[in-house]
Amino acid sequence: xxxxxxxxxxxxxxxxxxxxxxxxxxxxxxxxxxxxxxxxxxxxxxxxxxxxxxxxxxxxxxxxxxxxxxxxxxxxxxxxxxxxxxxxxxxxxxxxxxxxxxxxxxxxxxxxxxxxxxxxxxxxxxxxxxxxxxxxxxxxxxxxxxxxxxxxxxxx
Amino acid sequence: xxxxxxxxxxxxxxxxxxxxxxxxxxxxxxxxxxxxxxxxxxxxxxxxxxxxxxxxxxxxxxxxxxxxxxxxxxxxxxxxxxxxxxxxxxxxxxxxxxxxxxxxxxxxxxxxxxxxxxxxxxxxxxxxxxxxxxxxxxxxxxxxxxxxxxxxxxxx
Numbered sequence: 307x308x309x310x311x312x313x314x315x316x317x318x319x320x321x322x323x324x325x326x327x328x329x330x331x332x333x334x335x336x337x338x339x340x341x342x343x344x345x346x347x348x349x350x351x352x353x354x355x356x357x358x359x360x361x362x363x364x365x366x367x368x369x370x371x372x373x374x375x376x377x378x379x380x381x382x383x384x385x386x387x388x389x390x391x392x393x394x395x396x397x398x399x400x401x402x403x404x405x406x407x408x409x410x411x412x413x414x415x416x417x418x419x420x421x422x423x424x425x426x427x428x429x430x431x432x433x434x435x436x437x438x439x440x441x442x443x444x445x446x447x448x449x450x451x452x453x454x455x456x457x458x459x460x461x462x
Numbered sequence: 463x464x465x466x467x468x469x470x471x472x473x474x475x476x477x478x479x480x481x482x483x484x485x486x487x488x489x490x491x492x493x494x495x496x497x498x499x500x501x502x503x504x505x506x507x508x509x510x511x512x513x514x515x516x517x518x519x520x521x522x523x524x525x526x527x528x529x530x531x532x533x534x535x536x537x538x539x540x541x542x543x544x545x546x547x548x549x550x551x552x553x554x555x556x557x558x559x560x561x562x563x564x565x566x567x568x569x570x571x572x573x574x575x576x577x578x579x580x581x582x583x584x585x586x587x588x589x590x591x592x593x594x595x596x597x598x599x600x601x602x603x604x605x606x607x608x609x610x611x612x613x614x615x616x617x618x
Contacts, residue, residue, distance in 0.1 A: 307463040309541070341539060344527050346595035346612040365614040366593050369522070369543075371500050383497060385465070385541070387525075392617050435616065437522050437593075439502035456502040458521040460591065460616075461548050 308384035310372075311349040312336025313361055314431050315391045320409040321432065322398065323418070324356065327405055332418045334388065334428060335407075349389040357407060358399045361391030367431040368438040370423065375443055375451060388427045422450035435459055464540035466528075467505040468492025469517055470587050471547045476565040477588065478554065479574070480512065483561055488574045490544065490584060491563070505545040513563060514555045517547035523587040524594040526579065531599055531607060544583045578606035591615055 312334040315322040323332040335356035339348040346364065353361050367390050374382040398407055410418065415428050423442035430438045436459035443451040468490040471478040479488040491512040495504040502520065509517050523546050530538040554563055566574065571584050579598035586594045592615035599607040 307465070309463070339527075341536065342527060342529050342597055342599075344595040344597050344610065344612060345525050346614070347597075363614075363617050365616050366522075366525070366595075369501050369525075371495075371498060373498050380497065435618075439500040439522075441498055441500050441503075443498075454500065456500060458502070458519075460521050461519050462591075 308382075309339040309345070309348070309387070310336060310384060311339060311345055311352055311387045311389065313349045313353040313364065313389040313391055314428055315353070315357075315359070315361055315394050316412065316432055317393055317409075319412055321412055321415065321428070322357065322359075322394070322407065322409055324405045324407050330419055332410075332420045333424060335404075345387045346389075349387065353391070356399075356402065356404050357394075359394040359396045361389075362393035362395060364389055364391045366437065368427050368440075370427065370439070371441040372423070373441060373443045374446055376446055381446065386427075388431055390431045421448055423453060426453060426455070430457075464538075465495040465501070465504070465543070466492060466540060467495060467501055467508055467543045467545065469505045469509040469520065469545040469547055470584055471509070471513075471515070471517055471550050472568065472588055473549055473565075475568055477568055477571065477584070478513065478515075478550070478563065478565055480561045480563050486575055488566075488576045489580060491560075501543045502545075505543065509547070512555075512558065512560050513550075515550040515552045517545075518549035518551060520545055520547045522593065524583050524596075526583065526595070527597040528579070529597060529599045530602055532602055537602060542583075544587055546587045577604050579609060582609060582611070586613075
């Protein structure tokens, strides 16, 4: 089962997003975990590889079960781990084969084209304390079929 | 890839542990995620099935990459998600085919027989704010070969 980590850097009211070439959709930089990595190590490594930046104050905000369906048949299932960072160090790439990187006002997460589940996850990560959990069901063409969400906050 | 959730209930200075029949080792109640579940749903369901209790204030505390090695060869890899709850509702089972359930003073997590990685995870969950991440390498006989740990706290 695939494990994917991504990381949303949030700084001075802006978020660093990658516009992917294929659909023009926006994503938080990330990618596939390697064998034996922790999810934290994967999120930091993938972010550095895709942006040339070192993320600071990295913290997990969401864990999602991603289900791809063709009709009633489940054709794929994987786990998505979404982190934030509240600062970065270095000079970011502008364009790579992964897409075009830029900072956008946080509010634009409401409108920029992206997978519906990504919008749920990234808006949660920027605006809420605690951790989000859930399951997203998609078609093979990434139309959202259903989302089920839970949320928890640490008790002090 | 297998995904396992467990949940440590902590109440009035005690933790609810399950003593497994095979080795006599102590664990937090848990088990395998089902297809399409979120990790939160799995942790709550498995805890209820194994204890007959409804956990309250459920929150994720740790995510671990578990690697089983035979010499230099990786023979298995799975993900472990460790939750806490700060209260429970209901009357717990005493003994099931899973083992014997009982409440133990939190301090006994230092001494009760258990997998070395479980001790690291459960002690963290009872004593620290924030989230723990890491990788544990074990032999097939569950001797700990290595542990690598990271930790993060949410910025306010």
